[in-house]
Amino acid sequence: MSPQFVSGDEVITLKRDNEWEENCYLRLVDTGAIPPFEGDFTPSDKMLDADLVFPAAPSHDAMRFTFDILPQLRSEGWQITENSKWPYRLSAAKAQLSVSTQAEPGEGFQGHDWFSFGFQVKISAKNHDIAPMIAAFLEQIAVNYDPQALPDLDSFTKDMDRHPVYVDLGKEGYTQVSLAPIAGVLHLFLRQEAERHRLHPTDAPLVAAVHDALNGSDVCFADEAGILPLARALQALSAQDDYTPPEGLKAKLRPYQAFGADWMERITEAGFGGVLADDMGLGKTLQTLTTLQARQGRGPSLLVAPTSLLHNWQNQAAQFTPELRLLTLHGLKRRELAGQIPDADLVITTYPLLSRDQDILSAQNWDLIIVDEAQTLKNPASQMAKALRLIPGSGRLALTGTPVENSLQDLWTLFDWVVPGLLGNRKTFVSVFRTPIEKHADAQHRHG
Numbered sequence: 248m249s250p251q252f253v254s255g256d257e258v259i260t261l262k263r264d265n266e267w268e269e270n271c272y273l274r275l276v277d278t279g280a281i282p283p284f285e286g287d288f289t290p291s292d293k294m295l296d297a298d299l300v301f302p303a304a305p306s307h308d309a310m311r312f313t314f315d316i317l318p319q320l321r322s323e324g325w326q327i328t329e330n331s332k333w334p335y336r337l338s339a340a341k342a343q344l345s346v347s348t349q350a351e352p353g354e355g356f357q358g359h360d361w362f363s364f365g366f367q368v369k370i371s372a373k374n375h376d377i378a379p380m381i382a383a384f385l386e387q388i389a390v391n392y393d394p395q396a397l398p399d400l401d402s403f404t405k406d407m408d409r410h411p412v413y414v415d416l417g418k419e420g421y422t423q424v425s426l427a428p429i430a431g432v433l434h435l436f437l438r439q440e441a442e443r444h445r446l447h448p449t450d451a452p453l454v455a456a457v458h459d460a461l462n463g464s465d466v467c468f469a470d471e472a473g474i475l476p477l478a479r480a481l482q483a484l485s486a487q488d489d490y491t492p493p494e495g496l497k498a499k500l501r502p503y504q505a506f507g508a509d510w511m512e513r514i515t516e517a518g519f520g521g522v523l524a525d526d527m528g529l530g531k532t533l534q535t536l537t538t539l540q541a542r543q544g545r546g547p548s549l550l551v552a553p554t555s556l557l558h559n560w561q562n563q564a565a566q567f568t569p570e571l572r573l574l575t576l577h578g579l580k581r582r583e584l585a586g587q588i589p590d591a592d593l594v595i596t597t598y599p600l601l602s603r604d605q606d607i608l609s610a611q612n613w614d615l616i617i618v619d620e621a622q623t624l625k626n627p628a629s630q631m632a633k634a635l636r637l638i639p640g641s642g643r644l645a646l647t648g649t650p651v652e653n654s655l656q657d658l659w660t661l662f663d664w665v666v667p668g669l670l671g672n673r674k675t676f677v678s679v680f681r682t683p684i685e686k687h688a689d690a691q692h693r694h695g
Contacts, residue, residue, distance in 0.1 A: 275299050278316050279308025310335055310413045314423050336420030343369040344428050345467035348454055348474045351445045359448035359518060361668070362472040364457065368414055368424050377424065380412045384426070385436060397437055404430035431460035447668050449519070451478040480517035484510070493541040495570040500537065504530045508537040511644060515542075515615060520643030520665035522621070527648045532563050535617060535646060539593055540568045547574075547591045548615040549608065549638065554597045556619060564593065576600065582607065598623055601634040613640035621645035624664065625657045627673075636664065655681045 251260045280299035283290040287302075294300045301309035313335040321327055345368070351361040366378045397403065408427040415421055426433065435456055446453070454470065455478035461468050490509040492500060500508065507523060511534065514521045525531050539548055552560055557577060564573050574591035576584060577600070585607045588594055594613075596604065616638060618624065624632045643665045650658055659676045662669050670676050 272298070278312045280312070307413070310421060310423075313337065314411075314413070314421075338370075338416050338420040338422045340370045340416065340419065340422050342414070342422050342424045343467065344424070344465075345369065345374075345469065346429060346432060346457060346461060347469040348472035350472040359451075359474075359477055360472065361445050361447060362451075362454075362474050363445055365471075366429070368422075370414060370416065370422055371419075375414050377412060377414065381426070381433070384410070384412065385433060397434065400431060400434050403434050407433065428464055428466045429461070431464075432457050435460055448474075448477060449481070449666060449669055451475075452481050454478040455482055477518065481519075484513050484517065492537060493543075495543070496537055496540050496568060498533060498537075498567045500533070501530070504534050504537075507531075507534040508541075511535070511538040512541050515642035515644070518642070520645070522645045522647065522650060522661055522665055524647055524650045531619075531646045531648075532560065533567055535644065536564055536568045536571070538644075539571060539615070542614060543571060543592050545641075546614040547588055547594050547611065548617065549611075549613045549640065550593060550595045550617045550619065551598060551601060551635070552595060552619040553623065554599065557595065557597060560595055560619070576604065576607075598631050602630045605634045605637060608634075608638045611639075613638065615642045615644060616640035617644045617646065619646045621647040621661055622649050622657060625660050627660045627663065632660070632664070655684060 249260050249263050251258055253259070276299065280301055283294040283297060283300045286300070290300065301312065313333075314337050317327060344366075347365040347367070348362050349365045351363050364378075365376070366381050367374045368377050369375075398406070404427050407430040408425050411423045411425045413421045413423055435453070451474050454474045458468055458470070458475060458478075490500075490505040492505070492508070503525075507525065507530075511521060511523065515538070523531055523534065525534075535550075542548070550560065554577075557575065561573065561575060564571055571592040572590065574584060574587055574594045575581075576594060576596040581596075581600070582604070588607075588611050596608070601608070616635075618635070624635065626632060645661050645665050647661070650661060656673075656677075659670050659673060659681075663673075671679065
């Protein structure tokens, strides 16, 4: 029925356009407004008198309606009245985005700490943390986008500009902040399916990628956790140049041996450890001696080997790296040799002596700690494994031809010593990797 009203002696009838009204109604519904009785909240009496309402504050839909939709409607001739109780006011304050790295608690490794990314916006000289907003935003984006079929960066940036976040300034209202300036960073996170909370030091290359993505933009970057140098060092691992064997090496390396020695030098130089899992007979001993020759002068390194391989290491060291000062801690009089450790380049001991000589071995801060036939340590609860963890060193290398003898748990044990935390704790490794791979043949987890 069309509404009527009296003007003087005339009755005025307003002709309604039901189709136009329905379209207007649906347009408001598309912004997130809902009938008051359809929400998961208890509407007030005033809300029950309305046709459409927004859920209780804070509501992203209501803010987008206020800051984006209302200006459009006004430009189209809609008459809009905002009363004093409408909770959303747009502040004219300018926003400056910043991204930073932040140290996180966790077992540090070789001086490297766990870290996370912080996202802040500076408004009127005050910093506001928007990391929770971005985390929630990325979770929603991850639902909408397949990481294997993300839009290109230009399209993604435009999408970010259409979906700003809103910072509550209290009595000053809200500031609308476009995420388009950090679209490159968010796009990077989604492509790499990166964990956006606590990150392991081995994830440091992501910091370099974020830094490069922001280069030339108006977004400030601050490496407060000091991760960027590590990131650059790890990036350099993939930029392998022609390898020059160290002076003093009395052997001609095969190409794969030169690659392995170079890799061990680079990864220990970056402050990390590694597992060299070449098959038997491919020269793990020679590659390791080459690395030790290259690091000569940095202090003594410790080699732990099975007793049966003691003479093999002595013979190959004398043959290929005769300049290395070698000290063997074995036999009844070995403790009398402890005073010679600081003057040695390589100190060799055996697995059975780790716990017996723990006081001597733990008193020295070793350059490298190397374990041969590392599968010997597959039981992390053994006295040998516990004693090894107490020996300090700048880098760790594990040599084995059989990194997995019984189960994937063997692999976890190796890496938990070489790079602690890389594969999570034991319980996490079982649920995320071992069970899916061994029991369900999960190829995705098998390949990382």
